[in-house]
Each structure stands twice: as C-alpha cells, then as structure tokens.
Amino acid sequence: MALGARARARGHYGGEKLFTLAAAAHGQPRIRALHPFPTHGTPKFLRSGPPIDGRDDTDLPYALCSGPPYKMRSIRGGALGQGATPEEAAALMVAHPPAGL
Template structure:
C-alpha cells in the first residue's frame, strides 16, 4: 500500500477514509486532527495505534520519539515511544490527543 507523500495528504486520506490507504480509529483521528500541533505531524495508524512522525515515512527511517495513542474503546492509553512510559489512560479520544500534545518533546513539532 503506497504511503501518502506528505503530511496534508496523509491527514486527508485518513479523514476521508480513502480506499487502499492506511486506516485507523476514526474518532481518534478526528480528535488528533483537531489539535494543531498534531495536525502538523504525519499520522501513522498501524496495529491499533496512532503514531505521529515528524515527516512522511522514508526508507531512511523516521524520528520515532513522539508519544502515541492506543486506539479502540476506552480507556485510550498514551505512551512514550516504544511503550517506554505510560503517560496516561483517558476516557475520550480528545483527552488522548491533548495528552499527546502535552508530552511532545522539544515544545512540539519544531
């Protein structure tokens, strides 16, 4: 399955549920998209989680130090990269997205 070439395209494909592209939990995706800090990151749904990358995936690898959301039904859990630290369990996708934003390293996407 081809990956979106850039951040805006990746979000558009997720929000529109474009056939043949990565899909994720629609409620979590909408909540993440509502956060400007997350909207500026590349969304990467895979295996029941929503990760965030600083740029489109490439064969050279990606910076993978950002927190992510475990999707599904409540509670939604947010971890640091590699499941190193549980940042919290929350009741709504909106709270999960806000928790990711609160724990972005280096003041966000910069």
C-alpha cells in the same frame, strides 16, 4: 464518505477508532503538523508522511491499541496517561510534547 466509514468498509483493524483519534489530534494545532500512522491497531504519529524521511519518531506519543480508554505512551517516556475520549487522548499528547514540537 467519512474517514471512519471508509475504514469500516475497508476492514482496517480498529479503523473507526483510529480515525476518530487522528481527527481529534488534528484539532490540536501543535499535533496538526504530525502525520497519523495507524499500524496493527495502534495509532502512531510521524514527523513526515510517506516517503518516511528516516527521522527518529520514537519520542512521539501513540495510543496503545486504539481504545477507549486511550492509553497514551511514548517509547522514550513510557506511560503518559489515559484518556476516556479521543479529545482527552489528544490533550495528553499536547501536555507531553517531544522537544521541538
């Protein structure tokens, strides 16, 4: 079963859109090292998967409440831009990497 179909079957809030954005981000080598973390309809990314190791992830980009359009933000950097497609949103993430990524 595809990730989006699994999300729909489980009733996740914004599930298919969240997984679509995570899949597009995975297509970008610089973002592939991050772990997608959907929370309250907002796809975020973490530096480590569960168990979370306590590193500060507030500099990582996230999509504001799914989309489309995908409004990309960073807690520290504010608005990064808007992508009409998941691929455009992932490109925005690559264009605004935090230090060390």
